[in-house]
Amino acid sequence: MTNKEFEVLYKEYLPNLKSFFYRFTTNKETTEDLAQETFIIAYKNVSKFKGESSFKTWLFGIGVNVARNNVKSLKxxxxxxxxxxxxxxxxxxxxxxxxxxxxxxxxxxxxxxxxxxxxxxxxxxxxxxxxxxxxxxxxxxxxxxxxxxxxxxxxxxxxxxxxxxxxxxxxxxxxxxxxxxxxxxxxxxxxxxxxxxxxxxxxxxxxxxxxxxxxxxxxxxxxxxxxxxxxxxxxxxxxxxxxxxxxxxxxxxxxxxxxxxxxxx
Structure with missing residues (x-):
């Protein structure tokens, strides 16, 4: 997958990713931070995406991991x-x-x-x-x-x-x-x-x-x-x-x- 293809797919799933972060954290500022961090990690690792799952599943896997790591104190x-x-x-x-x-x-x-x-x-x-x-x-x-x-x-x-x-x-x-x-x-x-x-x-x-x-x-x-x-x-x-x-x-x-x-x- 090229970087350009990645950016197109990321933008397609970004609204769902951000709404997920908001529903999970109930904080708009945190949502923006998590979306940005997910983009950075996914962009750096796009070469590792082999299509074994859908891009959406792969991206949400990264996003969920980022969310859990950043909200360990979530009660x-x-x-x-x-x-x-x-x-x-x-x-x-x-x-x-x-x-x-x-x-x-x-x-x-x-x-x-x-x-x-x-x-x-x-x-x-x-x-x-x-x-x-x-x-x-x-x-x-x-x-x-x-x-x-x-x-x-x-x-x-x-x-x-x-x-x-x-x-x-x-x-x-x-x-x-x-x-x-x-x-x-x-x-x-x-x-x-x-x-x-x-x-x-x-x-x-x-x-x-x-x-x-x-x-x-x-x-x-x-x-x-x-x-x-x-x-x-x-x-x-x-x-x-x-x-x-x-x-x-x-x-x-x-x-x-x-x-x-x-x-x-």
């Missing part, structure tokens, strides 16, 4: 991470005012229900182990096959199937117990709260409209099919969701610090 989020975010916003006047400023801005505060499903999936996926999270995102968002994920993660076929089975089961259970749009027992009302307050809402598609047929639908697959068509970095709801993502990360970190101090007493 799993608790199931109630979004609740912690909501509480932290209400408890801090400055944070609340910043959120309201974005939320009421006609451009920055745009909200799309389908994009919020993607946001929610990203948050809940962070409750999984890193291996499960990567496997789930690669399989259910970017449509990699088990064999390809096995190559990317350098794990056995059986291990990857185990990651996928347990990860999907965990997420399905969490969604079942938290999403108030599809279950009366759900505890999270974030979708409806954003929908009711935002004048710029576009509700072309929500889980509410199809929840009545729940018994005949696989809601997990429905969510991932919606997510596949969304680029979280370039979507219309990026600003409001990025704010919530960053605040959730901060709230989770502060909660762990408080919990650790309390446990030492």
């Amino acid at each position: 799993r989020w608790p199931i109630n991470a979004q609740d912690l975010c909501k509480t932290s916003i209400h408890q801090d006047t400055t944070t609340k005012n910043n959120f309201v400023e974005i939320y009421n801005n006609p451009e920055l505060g745009k909200y799309e229900a389908k994009e919020h499903i993607d946001f929610c999936f990203t948050c809940l996926a962070k409750t999984l182990t890193i291996e499960q999270q990567i496997a789930i995102i690669l399989a259910d968002v970017y449509s990699f096959k088990v064999k390809e994920i096995s190559t990317i993660l350098e794990k056995s076929y059986g291990q990857v199937k185990h990651y996928l089975h347990n990860g999907r089961k965990t997420l399905d259970t969490i969604f079942e117990n938290r999403c108030s749009l599809v279950n009366k027992k759900g505890t999270c009302y974030q979708c409806s709260e954003l929908n009711n307050k935002n004048k710029n809402t576009n509700t072309q598609l929500t889980l509410v409209s199809i929840a009545k047929n729940k018994k005949n639908l696989n809601l997990y697959k429905l969510r991932t099919n919606i997510i596949k068509a969304i680029d979280p970095i370039n979507c219309s709801s990026f600003n409001i969701h990025n704010f919530l993502i960053n605040q959730t990360e901060k709230a989770v970190s502060e909660n762990k610090t408080t919990t650790n101090k309390t446990s030492r007493k």
